Amino acid sequence: MNTLKMGIIGGGPGSMIGDIHKITATPSGKAQLVCGAFSSDPKKSQEKGKSLGLDQNRIYDSFQDMIYKESKLPQAERMDFVAITTPNYLHAEVSKLALEAGFHVMCDKPLSFDLEEAIDLQKVVRKAKGIFAMTYTYRGYPLLKKAADLVASQHLGNIRKVRVNYSQGWLSNMIEADGHKQALWRTDPTKSGNGGTIADIGTHAFNLLESVTGLRVSRLCADVSTLVKGRQLDDDTNIILEMENGAKGVLSVSQICTGEDNDLSLQIYGDKAGLVWDNSQPNELNLKYPDFTTDSIKSIEKEGESMTEVNIPGHSPYFTEGFQNIYEAFFKAIENHDKPLTHSFMLPGIEDGVRGMLFIEKAIESSNKKVWIELQN
Incomplete structure (x- = not known):
């Protein structure tokens, strides 16, 4: 397989996630970063690109400029895929433009600004030649794939109870008022969409629950709350769930659990085992x-394979391994022209993204109306 040429949109100076994409996509030698539009500020984009050693002609002032100019380069020179690491409100627009230009896409979650955008993008993905995948990072954890295999093999028996909890504390105070870069856009409804914490980590918890159990949530009753006074979006959510097989569940996510770095846990209980x-x-x-x-x-450590370990506050080294495993599955799909994607636990796709946006919308609706809401798409 020839080395794939990578582009990044977003991930400018001070961004964590853009750097993670670069360092987890490239260490195997299967991909090389060749271009980027790292910020809506051209000076910041140039600054970031130069720090990564890119040719100045391949550091772009806007994602529109980058996608257009890269599409005009000879096949042997232009990028093959783009990693989208922007705030939520740009995910769908950039993905659509890249797919329509013939590029493969790796997009951060959540999929889009709202459910309507997600459904529109799903139509584009189905028609596009390129492969579309998403970084629901925990899907790249080998032991969570093993967990999904155990559930599917009926080792736990009939699933009756499920719980997922994801607690962080970094938004315990109103740090967006002090100009904290990551908090500013994540708590801004014009950048994040209608969901704050429920979009940022709630979609992780929801995707993990459904993918490991192999069961869909059929309905939910949610309390989506804003507990820090003055904040524009939710920072704490608690949801009662009913799964499609009748199992009962609880999903709790919060970013105001003071002192918690990245506390994520999953429990699944069947009639044979937990x-x-x-x-x-x-x-x-x-x-x-x-x-x-x-x-x-x-x-078990994989013999002959080198996993990139990066110290990320609140995360274990397995976080970057998860990213790398997702990228390895992505590269394999590109090599095999696997379009549409066959089901792969380690390669989340457009359906996962649309499902996540449905979850956000219906949970907020349930909370506002204080009723149970069906979750079907």
Whole structure:
């Protein structure tokens, strides 16, 4: 397989996620960063591109300029795929433009500004030649794929109870008022959409729950709250769920849990066994049985494979491994011309993104109306 040429849109100076895309897509040698439009501010875009050693002619002032000019280059020179690391409100617009120009796309979550945009983009993806994938990062964790396999094999039996919790504390105070870059756009409804915390980490929790259990949420009753006075978007959400098989569930996400870095956990209970995974020990999966015994499954290092480890506050080294595994699945799909995507746990696609936007919209509707809401698309 020839080295794929990568472009990045977003991820300017001070951004964490853009750097993560670059360092996890390129270490295997299967991809090389060749261009980027890193900021809506041309000076900042140039600054970032130069720091990455890019040719000045391949550092663009806007994503529109980048996609147009790259599409006009000879096939051997132009980028093959683009990583979209912008705030939410640009995800769908940039994805659509890139797909229509013939590029493959790796997009951050959530998929779009709102559900209507998501459904429109889904139509574009289905017609496009390029492959569209998303970075629901925890889908790249080997032990969570193992968990999904155990559930699918009926090792747990009939699923009856599910719980997912994702707690952070970085928005415990009104840091957006002090100009905190990441907080500013994530708490701004013109940049983030109608969802704050529910969009930022709630979609992670929701996608993890559905992908590992293999079950869809059929309906929900939500309390979507803003607990820091003066904040424009939600920062705490608690939801009661009912799964399509009748199982009961709870999803809780918050970014105002003071002192918490990145506390994510998943519990699935069937009539034969229970399964427990915690991000504080991401290389361990615990199985619990009716006689109160426990089996522990631990991840095994992959021989001959080098995983990139980067120190990210609140995250384990498995976070970047998850990113890298998703990119490896993405590259394989490109190599095999796998369009439309066949189901792969480690390669989330457009359906995951649309489902996530449906979840945000229906949870907020449920909270506003204080009623149970069906979750179907």
